[in-house]
Amino acid sequence: MSETGQKEVHGFQTEVKQLLQLMIHSLYSNKEIFLRELVSNAADASDKLRFKALSNADLYEGDGELRVRVSADKEANTVTISDNGIGMTHDQIIEHLGTIAKSGTAEFFSQLSGDQAADSQLIGQFGVGFYSAFIVADKVTVRSRAAGVDASEGVEWTSEGEGEFTTAKIEKANRGTDIILHLKEDEKEFADEWRLKSIVTKYSDHISVSVEMLTPEVPAVEAVAEVKDEDGNVTTPAVEARDAIPAKWEAVNKATALWTREKADVSDDEYKEFYKHVSHDFADPMLWEHNKVEGKTEYTSLLYIPSKAPFDMYNREKQHGLKLYVQRVFIMDDAEQFMPTYLRFVKGLLDSNDLPLNVSREILQDSKITQAIRKGCTKRVLKMLEKLGKKDAEQYQLFWNEFGQVLKEGPAEDMANKDAIAGLLRFASTHADTSVQSASLAQYVERMKEGQDKIYYVVADSFEAAKNSPHLEVFRKKGIEVLLMSDRIDEWLVSHLTEFDGKQLQSVTRGGLDLGDMDDAETKEAQEKLAQEFDSVITRIKTALEGKAKDVKISQRLTDSPACIVADEHDMSSQMMKLMQSVGQEVPDALPIFEINAEHELIKHVADQQDDTQFNQWVEVLFEQAMLAERGSLKDPASFVARLNKLMLSLTQ
Template structure:
């Protein structure tokens, strides 16, 4: 029997495909099962237009079996089969898709149900097999044929005996090498796992003889192994079922089965779209944060299916970074895939699906915030940081989309509130949305800088996340109300009388403040009388965009940019410490130096900043005590 050579182009393509097109060898089984499903689909479509054909779904299946001893893996289908000419055309010419031709000939709408489109998937078998044998008998034919190939050197076709219509693909699995083991493609457990992973939702049963255990008849503790045929795949995916048929438990079970998380999801979203682009999706908002969520190891993305066949485990392009916590899947017939069906071509359809999904996630989160505040706050404690990062990221591109989802702790309510809730209850005379930053709510509560704002009766938002101030600076304002730190130079609160009084004190003691400024040269930008302090003697405020809390966060970064806030030392002119300063200024400049350094270090400690010379600081305290 003579061997037919592949055409030169096909030979090169086969060699390239075996070595580089597919990133994972296990996808060969996905491709062969998808082809088998196509073959059954073709009979189904023929039956729609041919009255002499009937389609009894129970008679159609795909069978997977192994012969471990001889290293054979066989995939059998009861589909339409192939004639000698079709074997020659479809398998002898690489990238000649029989499924694509069938769709064209039968005027089946592109992408509808028939999976195959490139005609290269079959050749993925050569990644794991030394010899590939195809035995096929076509619908309406009396003769079966065997196609066989050992790879790029060509193939043979010869007539054989076969009773049933359909196709058998027999792979002679490669021997193990030092670099790679091929035994897993003969192991029952591994084959089941691959089928469940990629082909769980193929619409026809995928049957396999599996080993089970049972008690021997008449025995109480003596077990035996036995073989039984099982259907491995689920067949009907949950996302194609009517939502009215599904319960909360069904969605939770799917979440667990797909290993999206070990928690119980806070909310699920079931989407079915049948418009310019068709897709189904099931999305989950998790309850608990994954252990690696804020690490480089975490991969965002949704599972992507094409006609029920898994294409990608993590399709990152379907989720924006700020919604990277969302788990779930998307199934579409309209996606443009590359030749290996592993990678998406970045096209308009994909972007449209991603845009719609993002809108839906935001809508569902807003609904959760309105209708189940407790659950939303639970979600926010886990993933609020990611939303705030989304506001800051990409130069604020998504800030308007996310601003209504943000929450911050309120000085008045003693709980998380939204920006909308803050603004809705602002007094008419309040110009700004005030905030204070610190390591914890308790520490912020005690900050001297909050005194004037609190005395005025204004609400303060407490920022304890390192991203908070950066996000708010990117947001700039909310509903035309600008954000203002309680430590900023001008709080916009003082009355004209207060301003005049402060200015008078500043003029009266100008020499003292200038002297203190020189004493702290290089440490502070200025020393001045405070407008905000009531009971505390001293505090630090800032001038410019960079605040003290932002300086601390930048200092912790690996590539520390060494950026410093422009600090101003503010002195409370109504505190008894100020009298000590003015008395010392008239009689003892050394004491003024001592007091100035003590007050400066005291202000640093209040802010949680390090003291440059702790020994000098303690010695100065001892001097005062003497």
């Protein structure tokens, strides 16, 4: 291997420099993971070559035995990880080792706090791969040649992990990549073969590619005759002559695809380490399921639920999905066709016996086999979560806190499993004085009042706004539970999830509130009497709010507040309007219904106003207060303030 070209100096992408500094300091307590990451990358390079060689066997260059080799040199204080996988070209090595091509990278860095423990966990979710080498090395050299190109097309990459790296053209006889770590003075422990072997067996035993290390050379032995003393005791045992046994490469891992083994033969620790291999996450998974499906469609699935949400989970456009293998041959990462978007947090792999080895993303999209596997895997995940919710409420709450908002996308996306998803949802509720979303719809139904036939909910911008909504007043008075929804996705959720267990979901902010059998005859009679007494006042208010309110009614839902606005049954709710506007969508200008509490002293004061100007000002202030409470903003706040100030001054005169 020789250098054939001049060195080029390149600057690291800004994010790479940040990541390097963070890793060196935040991951120092778990530094041995560098070997896991580098061996995992080397195994991926072998998988990719195996896949490409399906259509071009010449890429093997006469060597089809794929492997990863790990070695150490105590004198030079180096560790080398070599593979004979796909390799890299000059442009690829700059792209892969000089930049971070991940969506949401800026968001990731914005979440870092400076707390090493917290940042370590976040870095683990981000995935560090190659750059973990700098945790233990003060200089890294990478020599690589892409499969199928001339030996003169090799490239050497060198960096000390600061602001820049160099590249140079080299002669490299064999394809693949060699990574040489020049260890820091205080990291000499990793130049020990036994230390490296223990790390490989701990973290990489499950990798299907053979991970090899050199066995020590055994020197030659000359023949020695047996010697006895005068008492006949043997003082020197006879030893037969033996030639020297040279050092040789031997596999130190099982080198068997973990998912092909029987579940009973795989330990929990092996499942956990395999999860870290496929997900590049540092934390253990929350739960997993390993299944072999036989029959019309045959496949093996190994599905994991992470314990922590990735930093970019809410980006629906980011690549997600499972690793896809066909007959144990790696085909692609992030095969999104097998997992719906609302389950994009699920990690793992599929190995199909039915798909063709030359399958593409386009073929997967329209394949009946794909649809069958997707259906099976989706149901499998939902069953896993249902089982967790029933078996361990505390653990399920941890899951919900991490992934609940994403799961709420499910009813709109997956009609076939809407009921199963609904059973997994959790909400805050007036039943508990906390913002924790722990109430299931099944629990709500169990707690329903006698005569209650609807599931009531309110959607607001925050938990506090939902909890203190004036629309809840009559429900509190009657002891009726209301679900408190404040996630951005909630309005979208309830527009698609309209019932559960035969009970209709009903917003308390919509007009036409009917408490059915929970309203006694006496209450209904009193409401009708009030409506008659306030008939002329209602007419005056309608005139004052002409063009601003669709209708004016006596409220059945208010007990403490003077007024509120509600949406007509068939109009878009305030929260849906905000949601649509936030994504740049035009929304229809639907007028609200204005409801007044006829028993409130302020409403009685307004009703007694004989001066039309004063009356109109009071009505407009009350209306705008209600708009502000429900929608959070006004089209003309300055006019509202001026009217309010004028009315307050009039009360002092």
